[in-house]
Each structure stands twice: as C-alpha cells, then as structure tokens.
Amino acid sequence: MDEARAREVLVAAGVLPVPAARGARLLALGENAVFAAGDLVVKVGRDAELFDRAGRELAVAEWLAGAGVPAVRAADPRARLVEGHPVTVWHRLPDPVRPAEPGDLAPLLRAVHALPAPDFPLPPRELLGGVERWLRLAGDAIDPADAAYLRERRDGFAPAAAALTPQLPPGPIHGDALPRNVHIGPDGPVLVDLETFSFDLREHDLVVLALSRDRYGLPAAAYDSFTSGYGWDVREWAGCPVLRGARETASCAWVAQHAPGNPKALAEFERRVASLRDGDETVRWYPF
Numbered sequence: 001m002d003e004a005r006a007r008e009v010l011v012a013a014g015v016l017p018v019p020a021a022r023g024a025r026l027l028a029l030g031e032n033a034v035f036a037a038g039d040l041v042v043k044v045g046r047d048a049e050l051f052d053r054a055g056r057e058l059a060v061a062e063w064l065a066g067a068g069v070p071a072v073r074a075a076d077p078r079a080r081l082v083e084g085h086p087v088t089v090w091h092r093l094p095d096p097v098r099p100a101e102p103g104d105l106a107p108l109l110r111a112v113h114a115l116p117a118p119d120f121p122l123p124p125r126e127l128l129g130g131v132e133r134w135l136r137l138a139g140d141a142i143d144p145a146d147a148a149y150l151r152e153r154r155d156g157f158a159p160a161a162a163a164l165t166p167q168l169p170p171g172p173i174h175g176d177a178l179p180r181n182v183h184i185g186p187d188g189p190v191l192v193d194l195e196t197f198s199f200d201l202r203e204h205d206l207v208v209l210a211l212s213r214d215r216y217g218l219p220a221a222a223y224d225s226f227t228s229g230y231g232w233d234v235r236e237w238a239g240c241p242v243l244r245g246a247r248e249t250a251s252c253a254w255v256a257q258h259a260p261g262n263p264k265a266l267a268e269f270e271r272r273v274a275s276l277r278d279g280d281e282t283v284r285w286y287p288f
Contacts, residue, residue, distance in 0.1 A: 001033065001044075001046045001047070001085070002029075003026055003029060003033065006026075006029070006033030006035075006044045006085075007021070007022070007024070007026075007033075007035075008083075009044050009082050009083055009085045009087065010024060010033075010035055010042055010044055010087070012082050012083055013042070013044075013080055013082045013087045015040075015042055015076070015080075015087065015089050016037050016040065016042065020037045020038065021035075021037065023037070024036060024037040024042070025037070027041070030258075031045065031046050031050065032044060032045050032046065032050075032195075036092055038092070039091065039092050040075055040089055040090065040091070040092055041089075041090040041091070041092045041093075042087060042088070042089050042090070043086075043087070043088045043090065044082075044085050044086075044087055045085050045086035045087070046085070047084060047085065048081060048084045048085070048086070049133065050086050050195075051079060051081050051086040053086075053195050054079040054086035054087075054088050054195070055079040055086075056120075056122075056123075056195070056197070057088065057194045057195040057197070058074045058077055058078070058079060058088060059118070059120050060118075060122075060194045060197045061073055061074045061090075061194055062074065062077065063118040063120075064112075064191070064194070067111075067115055069108070069111050069112060069115070069191065070108065070187075070188065070189060070190045070191060071190060071191040071192070071194065072090055072091070072093065072183070072190060072191070072192045072193075072194065073090070073091045074088065074089065074090055074091070075089045075090055075091045076088070076089040093183050093185055093190060093192070094185045094186055095185075096183055096184050096185060097184055097185065097186060098184050099179070099184070100179040100180070100182035100183065100184050100189065101179060101222060101225065102179055102209055102212075102218065102222045102223060102225055102226035103222070103225035103226060103228075103229050104179065104182050104184060104189040105177060105178070105179055105181075105182050105189075105209070105226060105229075106225075106226050106227075106228075106229025106230040107189070107229060108174075108182060108189055108191045109174065109177055109205050109206075109230060110229075110230060110231070112172055112173065112174055112191070112205075113168070113171060113172070113173070113202050113205070115171065115172050116171070116172075117171065117172060117199055118172070121199075122172060122197055122198050122199035123198055123199070124198055124199065124200045125173060125175050125196070125198035125200035125201070125204045126198075127161070127204065127243075127246050127247060127250050128154045128157065128158050128161075128246055128249060128250055130250065130253065130254065131150060131151070131154045131249065131250060131253040132151070133257075134253040134254050134256050134257040135147045135150065135151070135253055135256055135257075137256070137257035137260075138256035138257055138259050138260065138269075139260060141256075141259040141260040141261075141266060142256050142259050142266070142269060143270075146256075146269070146270070146273045147256070149273065149276075149277065150249060150252055150253050150256075150273070153245070153249045153276070154249055154250075154253075157242065157245050157246040157249055158246070160242045160246075161242055161243060161246050164201065164203075164239040164242060164243070165239065166201045166202070166203055166237075166239070167203065167232075167234075167236075167237045167239075168201070168202040168203060168232075169202070170199065170200055170201050170202065171199065171202060172197065172198070172199055173197070173198050173199070173200055173201075173202055173204050173205045174191065174194070174196065174197060174205050175196030175197055175198045175200075175204065175205070176193060176196045176208065177204075177205040177206070177208045177209070178208055178209070178212065180287075181193040201243075203234050203237060203239065203240070203243060204243060206230065206232070206234035207234055207240060207243040207244055207247060208247065209223060209226050210223070210233075210234055210235055210240065210244060211244055211247055211248065211251075214244070214281060215248070215281075215283075215284065215285040216284070216285055216286070216287060217284055248272075248276060249276075251272065251285070252269060252272045252273055252276065255268050255269045255272065255288050256269050258288065264288075265288060268285070268286055268288050271283065271285070272285055
C-alpha cells in the first residue's frame with residue numbers, strides 16, 4: 001500500500017470531510033498509513049488481515065484510559081473495514097515538547113506491567129508471527145536464499161522462545177516498547193501505537209531496548225537510564241539471548257516488506273541478514 005492508495009481509502013472511509021481527507025498530512029507509512037487532519041489522526045491498515053488487530057487496539061486504548069495509564073485515546077470506538085483496509089480514528093495529541101528518551105519509557109512500562117489482564121482477550125506476543133507475511137510482501141525483491149534463511153531462523157527460535165522460563169510474572173505488555181512509541185506532550189509522556197499489546201512474558205518489552213543498545217547505537221547511558229527507571233536489566237536473565245535472536249529475525253523480515261521499489265530498504269535488509277549469517281553482533285543496524 002502506497003500513499004496514494006491509502007489516501008483513496010481515507011477519502012472513501014468518510015471519517016473526514018473530503019477536502020480534509022485529501023489534504024490530510026501523512027505522518028507515517030508502514031503497516032499503517034497514519035494521517036493527521038485537524039484534531040484527529042486516522043490510521044489506514046495495509047490489508048484486511050490487520051482488521052482484528054485494529055479493533056483490539058481500540059479496546060486496549062479504552063482499557064488503559066480506565067486504568068489511568070497515559071496513552072493515546074480513540075475518537076471512535078469502532079474499527080471500519082473500507083475497501084479491504086482497516087480504518088481507525090484517534091484524538092490527535094498536542095505537538096511534542098521534546099523527543100522521548102528511554103528514561104521516559106520506563107515508568108510507562110512499569111504502569112502497564114502492574115496491570116492485571118483486561119476483561120477482553122489479549123493474544124500472546126507472536127513476535128515471529130508476521131515473518132511469513134512480510135517475506136511474502138517482499139516477493140521477488142529479495143534473494144530467495146535470504147527469505148529461506150529467515151524462515152529457518154524463525155522455525156528455530158519459535159520453540160526456543162516458547163520454552164523459556166521467565167524472571168517476571170507474565171501479563172499485559174506493550175509489545176513494541178521503544179521511545180518512538182512514547183509521545184512527550186505538555187503533561188508528560190504518553191504511550192502510543194497500542195496495536196501490539198499482548199499477554200505474554202514481560203521480558204518481551206525489555207529486550208527491545210537491549211537490542212537497541214546492541215544493534216542500533218543506543219548509548220549505554222541512555223540504556224542505563226531505562227533499566228534504572230524500570231528497576232531491572234533484562235540482560236541479567238538467561239533467556240535474553242533467545243528473545244533477542246527472535247526479535248532480530250522479526251526485525252529483518254519487517255524491513256523486507258519495504259524492499260520492493262525502495263533501494264534503501266533492500267540495502268538495510270541485506271545488511272541485517274548478512275550480519276546474522278556471519279554471527280557478527282557488532283554490525284550496526286539502522287532504523288527504517
């Protein structure tokens with residue numbers, strides 16, 4: 001789904017006046033196209049497979065509001081399926097006062113991890129569940145040998161992750177716990193992008209920044225501010241390398257879906273796969 005197609009769906013959804021939909025500002029384009037118009041943000045999902053997840057994200061937002069956790073709020077409690085694409089509508093947050101830091105994420109995760117399960121089902125964090133779809137979307141743009149290699153890694157890490165003994169009690173998690181999913185508004189940090197909320201090992205949320213430190217150049221001091229704020233460093237846990245490896249596998253496959261028609265995405269995908277093949281944990285990865 002490119003911007004033009006996403007904008008066609010936005011107009012067809014009827015959640016904004018046609019002039020506003022046509023003039024809406026594109027904020028992000030990934031699995032969702034995210035548009036801003038006035039006081040609203042509209043998310044258009046890549047395909048119908050994401051419809052259930054879109055509805056669950058709305059339920060999570062309502063649940064977090066009731067629990068007093070600072071998070072993005074829905075402007076409409078219903079997800080729509082428009083021409084094969086899920087569409088959800090959100091209240092637009094005020095402009096950020098500064099970029100989010102790892103230390104801003106820690107208290108939000110502590111608040112989420114202190115919650116009991118909601119009264120609706122949360123799925124397990126299927127970290128590797130999207131690998132096949134992302135590789136399928138990549139198609140012929142990537143080397144079939146690289147796709148086969150990632151499938152082999154997935155098939156090895158999936159049972160290993162399922163067999164882990166956690167240090168923390170399982171429960172609700174964000175699922176993609178990165179500073180980019182925190183918005184610093186006038187009233188403080190707010191959690192955004194709730195679509196990967198799950199019920200699983202809390203360690204999933206903590207491995208994300210450990211990988212950021214190891215692969216994406218997150219400074220040690222910034223990582224330390226996160227572990228200090230949370231109260232524990234997941235790298236002390238024996239299961240950390242397994243979850244880290246699973247997340248690396250998923251992160252490679254995620255980039256692959258952008259490879260068709262995007263040389264920068266293809267180059268990043270190939271760099272990541274080569275570093276995994278070589279077992280070189282010092283190769284720097286770049287956010288995409």
